[in-house]
Amino acid sequence: MMKTSGVMKLLAVLVCGMLSWTACSTTWISEAEQIVAILIPATANLVTLAATVDGKSISAADLQEIQNVGKQAGDDLQLMQQLITQYETADASAQPGLLNQIQVAAGTVQASLNGLLPALHIKDAATQAKISAVVGILLSEVQSLEAMVPVVKSTSSPAMRMMAVRQAPKQLPLTANEFVKSYNATLTAKSGNASLDHATTGLRIHSHARLERWASAGRLE
Numbered sequence: 001m002m003k004t005s006g007v008m009k010l011l012a013v014l015v016c017g018m019l020s021w022t023a024c025s026t027t028w029i030s031e032a033e034q035i036v037a038i039l040i041p042a043t044a045n046l047v048t049l050a051a052t053v054d055g056k057s058i059s060a061a062d063l064q065e066i067q068n069v070g071k072q073a074g075d076d077l078q079l080m081q082q083l084i085t086q087y088e089t090a091d092a093s094a095q096p097g098l099l100n101q102i103q104v105a106a107g108t109v110q111a112s113l114n115g116l117l118p119a120l121h122i123k124d125a126a127t128q129a130k131i132s133a134v135v136g137i138l139l140s141e142v143q144s145l146e147a148m149v150p151v152v153k154s155t156s157s158p159a160m161r162m163m164a165v166r167q168a169p170k171q172l173p174l175t176a177n178e179f180v181k182s183y184n185a186t187l188t189a190k191s192g193n194a195s196l197d198h199a200t201t202g203l204r205i206h207s208h209a210r211l212e213r214w215a216s217a218g219r220l221e
Helices: 003-022 023-053 060-089 095-114 125-147 149-153 158-167 176-188 194-201
Strands: none
Touching: 023 060, 023 125, 023 158, 023 176, 023 194, 060 095, 095 125, 095 149, 125 149, 125 176, 176 194
């Protein structure tokens, strides 16, 4: 009985979290805009990191692969950003179509990132682990963000929204601030490779506490 009660409480918390995240379109737009704005420089850091260790731990072919994937993912994230902005001012009749386009763009980002690691041949274990960890956290956030789109689509009725929540993955997207903290911790975790650790220290991202966010591949300010 206690186990069942615990599961029901956990489900209730999860459902409330998802419903509050998508309670109204303005809340969803604001959070999604902030997340994507952070994901763009975070993804660009893949290219910067690879260029920093080029010739030491990464071959020219792998560097080119990372550059190609980083550019493609960055372009798709910028498209998502534009579509979310359009969604904000679109008529109700146009919003479902824009959500579909956002979902497609998110899927393309995931496909690009998913295809990166199998294509690399990095011999240095520390560099390989670091790039894998950064790709992993980027993928997790994009997947979680995409998973919320069906919940947002279902706002036409409480019953449809509840059904979408039950079917959605149980992982809510991190907020922009939560993602920044998690990303920076992953990026700067000691790897045992002194030159790699030095390079990653300068690639932390930062977001202001205000709704208007700022991110940079440079130093924290």
